[in-house]
Amino acid sequence: MNNSLKSSVPTDREVILGILNNSEDTLNKLYKAYYAMVLQFILNNNGDEDDAKDVYQEAIIVLYNKIKEGNFELSSKLKTYIYSVCRRIWLKKLSHNSKKAGNITDYEDVLIVEEDVEEHEQKDLQFVKMQSALDHLGEPCKTIIQDFYIHNLSMQDICEKFGYTNTDNAKTQKYKCLQRLKKIFFQP
């Protein structure tokens, strides 16, 4: 497993170009390339597989957004960057859960990535807010909104999926849902 993962490690340049071009294959390779490293780090520092997954995905998202923003400068190996971000996120989680974080076992070099992680957390607040607003919305509103805005289904598809008699009815339903969602979302 480990070997097959290592053999498909993409070069750092490949990763950046791939992400800029929305290549799923590159994302796939990137994800598989460094997962083991992060899993090892988390497992050896009071975490389990699920923690590793969360932390790793968060780090990948940080990297992904940074590349997409176009201001990512490769000043080190991607591996080191990902490791550093994961380490920072995991340290925060540990101290948040008031778990023992004094003695971190390191496996790689560490960069200073505080700023990137802070920035990501700011964005993540919005994400969490929207997620909880959607969760409070209830069915079928949640699914209609998700289908329309996230999965980009047309009103026609939604109309058929939910069995509305015509698209106008579906539209009215969608706007009702949207209104409630906005209300919840903008709640202080």
Add this chain to the structure above:
Amino acid sequence: MRNDLELDAIIEDYLLGKLNPQETEAFETLRRNDASVDHKVVSHKFFLESMETFAAQSRLKDQLNSIHAEIDVETLASTLRPHPSKVIQLWRKHKSAIAVAASFLVLSLVSVYSIQHNTKQKEQLVLLSNQVNRAIKTQNSLIRKINNSATPAGKPVVQNSIGGTGFAISTNGYILTNYHIINGADSLYVQNSKGESFKVKATYTDPQNDIAILKISDKNFANLSSIPYTIKRNTSSIGEMVYTLGYPKDDAVLGEGYVSSKNGFVGDTTQYQVAIAVNPGNSGGPVLDNDGNLVGIISGKPDQTEGAAFAVKSKYILEAMRAIPQDSLGRNKLSANKKSGLSGLKRTKQIEKIQDYVFMIKAFN
């Protein structure tokens, strides 16, 4: 309520650019005139942006989750989980550091070993005295008896003899040689180039510098004419041509070479190293430069190096001579002040001149 919904629909279409030009214009007028409508547009815009990022993030997360599902987490986790053994944990953690330390250790061991190995090869000094066994000795003395009637008969039968070389430092019979030749000898004889032997006594020894001065105490000895060579005061430079005359066999043998090092055996500063092929019996022979200045005395050679010899520096000859009462050396003694009588002569002439002053030393014990 109904109006609100319609307004929302129009706002969204407006923001997404789905309205036709007239509708857009109509809506913008409405927006300018009604602050509450404008507020709704702004907030909806913000909402849509949030929704968009949320949508992008969600899609990315879904993608990551589907990738994650392809990984066999269980197997991977079991190999990476902290091992119960502390040793293996340490190994994993410090793999690279341990590798570096180990290679450093190996390297230092190798270098220490090679240094030791080199030191073991250090050369041993072979003193060039000639151990002659009894059979040869008897033969030699027989020949001498036949050839030389001046030698006193009835010499004591001896077990061993050691041969070396010496040279005159004064005309009245003082001869300088190596201490190691005469060390432990009961009786000492010198033999000149004509084959005449004279009994000598050791008058001064300097074991430190391996120098001994002998005095001929034989009534048959006639004074020599003035000594042709002089002592060189300065130290010689590397590369200076030198030669020596000695008795590795019963006849005088010339050896030529150059000063090859300013120090002798293992950095001994009292000696030179000279590139002259020498043999047992050369010990005590004078080392002279082209002008007939005495540079040193052959005293030994390294046992591992061919064609090299060590010579005691000439300034120790001067020191040794000062230890002898100056009066007894006579007026025609070896000195550093006079001009050498060999200067400017060809090598063959030089040898002719000095061969009467170089003696074979025989030490019996």
